[in-house]
Amino acid sequence: MHDAEDLGADTAPVRSWSPVGGVFIAVALACAIGAAFVVWRHLGQRHEEQVYAHLASHSAEVVLKVSERFHSYRMLLRSGQAFLRSREDLDLAAWRTYLQRLSFQEDFPGVQGIGFAQWILPDQLEAHTRAMREFGSSDYRVWPEGQREFLSSIVVLEPADWRNARAIGYDMYSEPVRREAMDRAVQSGEAALSRKTVLVQETETDVQAGVLLYMPLFGDGMPVATEAERWIALRGWVYLPFRMASLMRQMLDQHRGQVRMQVFDGIHAPEALLYDSHAGMPESATGQVSTERAQLGGIEWIIRLEALPSFDAEPDIRQAEFISVVLVGVLLVMMALFFAITRERAARLARTTGSLRRSEAKYSTLVNLAHDGIAATDADFRLTFVNPGFVDLVGRAESQLLGHALDELWADGSGESRELILARLEEGQSKRYEVRVTRGDGRQLTVLASLAPLNDGWGRMKGVIALLSDITERKEAERRIAHMATHDILTGAVNRLMFGELLGYALVQARRSGHRFALLFIDLDHFKQVNDELGHHVGDLLLCEAVRRMQGSIRSSDALGRRGGDEFVVLLPEVGADKDAEIVAEKIRAALEKPFVLEGREVRISSSIGIALYPEDGKDEHELMCRADEAMYRAKLGGRNRACRAR
Missing domain, CATH: 3.30.70.270 (Reverse transcriptase/Diguanylate cyclase domain)
Incomplete structure (x- = not known):
């Protein structure tokens, strides 16, 4: 009975509406819905732009990782080249010992092995085969068999496991794709990357596309100023074979499963596909896609990143904002007539607030569990937030950090000036650079600092988001390889x-x-x-x-x-x-x-x-x-x- 009385009280004014009041309500409601729709469209467009910007940033980061990785690979090849050039005769035992000491599989993930392919003239083949068999390979032979003007042979490939053992004696110069890269390495005197091929180490299961990186080895003291002189001085190639899935699998990091990565050899075509993190899935015609090009060893790779439905899949803030706009519009129109709707509006707002709080809790958990250092500053570069990873990285308590400028952690002479950094961020440019950070215990780290502006609703910068990654061990590994090369x-x-x-x-x-x-x-x-x-x-x-x-x-x-x-x-x-x-x-x-x-x-x-x-x-x-x-x-x-x- 109580409910019925309430309902009657609520509905009585409706029966007394005048036509003018009804038109006013209808127009006001239409305006509210129209405004909500415009806001929803604007928020949707802005959200799509943010998703694409996030995807493009990650795409550029992948290209940077690939370029840095291949720079390290070239340094590894130069180290092997320097070792072999220091010896007048090819000492396979010393070369094998040298490779085993490098521990390259730990410092250089993705490398299938490191080997040496010897350059052989036809009249040298018999003596070469006899020498290799005396060295310990009793069944050694150069294959495939047949008469050729020039030959090469893989004489050492470490680690000496069952997969790499399948390649010993193989004449890579007999195969057109490998020969083109080997020729290019001699012509330039630098490292050259092959196009798509299949490694001879592959078996009938889990076959992957492969590429090889070649560095020519010339006789010590011989002139190599011209291409003709380099061919005369050629002793062979130090090289690295790669299985593409093994090489690229580590590049997606935290976005694994949210982003599809494809790598193409020169052209965006099925026959040029080197790697696909989601093989068999059709390419999206409407999804967000970012494409970058990377120049590696004389070859251009196309790296294509496609956002999957789970990319940026946290609770949709646009939906919450849209509901809020609609509720406010309806409330303005109906407030004088239906006070009871306040209860429903409060319930809906509570649900929306709960969703936002759950979303905030998820983001907070992700930030607190992140291994890298994450921080926020105000417009003057003073720290206002640091996550536990940041505290561990710099070795200082949170109370010692908040309120202090971020660049106070930089070692003297490291990084750009604060004024220059803030000027670039205010222009909307993200910033990434290496900097030395002094920890609380006095130890210095090499850190990759990624900075992005944090803007308010009017596009004005109100602070900075900073991501700090410790790359000290990687830089030390590069330094060791550079030292070994000289x-x-x-x-x-x-x-x-x-x-x-x-x-x-x-x-x-x-x-x-x-x-x-x-x-x-x-x-x-x-x-x-x-x-x-x-x-x-x-x-x-x-x-x-x-x-x-x-x-x-x-x-x-x-x-x-x-x-x-x-x-x-x-x-x-x-x-x-x-x-x-x-x-x-x-x-x-x-x-x-x-x-x-x-x-x-x-x-x-x-x-x-x-x-x-x-x-x-x-x-x-x-x-x-x-x-x-x-x-x-x-x-x-x-x-x-x-x-x-x-x-």
Whole structure:
């Protein structure tokens, strides 16, 4: 009965409406619905733009990751190239040991292996096969068989598992796709990436598209200025094979399952498809798609990202705003007549608020669980929020961070000025750069900082969102690889390739300024006897200690290089009188003459040193090296443990 009375009270005014009142209500309701529809369309368009901007940003991030990954791969190949160039003969055992020490599968994810393919002329095939079988591969053969003008053969491929073992002896130069990339590597003298192919390591199951990255290896000391000279000097290719699914699987990170990634070789066509994270799914004709192009080793890849329905699938704020607009419009029209609708409106608003709170809780959980550092600042770059990942990254308590400027964490001289950063962000530009961060314990990290403006409803910047990712270990791995490409792994001395570049630079500087420089050629006397009697392990310790003593005898501006075995060279970039070089040679001789204590044993050696001066003893690298070598042999013939000047 109570409900009936309420209903009657509510509906009585309806029966007394005048036609004018009804028209007014209808017009007001239509205006409210029209306004709500316009707002809904505007919010929908803005939401689509935000989704596309998010997708485009992620697409650019994927291209950056791919480019950085391939830069690391080129450094890995250069390291292998430098190792092989430092040896006159191809020492497969040393090469295999070198590859095993690299631990490249841990530092370079996606690499199927690292190997060496030897360049073979037809008249060398029989001797090559015999040498490989003597090395230990009793059933070794170059395949496929047949008469060809030129051949190549995979002689080492690490890790030596069952899959890679299928490729040993394969002539990659016999296959057109691989041959084109191998030719391009020799023509340019740089790393070259192949087009789409299938690796010989593949089996009948889980077949993937593959690509290979080649770095040419030339004979040490041979001229390689022209393409013709490079073909004459060619010894083979250091190369990396990749299975595309294994290579690209790690690129989507947190958007795995929300974004479809496709990689095409040069053209957007089915036959050029290298990788598809959702193989078999038809391409969307209406969905959000972002396409980027990446130049890698002379080849262009097309990287296509398509947003799946789950991308940005949090509760739709547009729906909540639309409902609110409709409710407010209806309330304005009906408030005077239907006070009871307030109860329904309150209930709907409560449900909407609950949805928004649940959405906020989800975002808060994601931010708090993120491993990377996430922070927000005000318009003056002062921190207003930091997540636990940010606190762990910088090693400071939240109370020590809030209210302080974000760039106060940057190490001195690291990153751009605050004014320049804020100016770019106010223009709507996102910013990504590397910066050194000083932790609370004083330790410095290398961090990739991604900054984006946080705008208010009028498009004015009210703050900054910052994402900080620790890339210290990745940068250290790149530094180690770069060091291995220019230095001898055992002793740490400059390798032959790098020493040749330093000597060439010294010649250019000397010719330009007219000053003199010296080259010392050092051979360790009695080293072979120590190596044979006490073993290679003690010999290696002796070489390392000898290098330490020689480096202590020269200036930081001088360079010590290892030629190979027990032979070393020293570059003194600027000398005055002849005696300057003789004084350094005597310091080295005296340092090496002192006894070495290695694993409790006293070991004695000496040194024979040859001295050559520019320009008196030679006008180019080859002539200076020969004259210093000759002087060293005269010192050895004269009784060892002495230095001789070139004649």
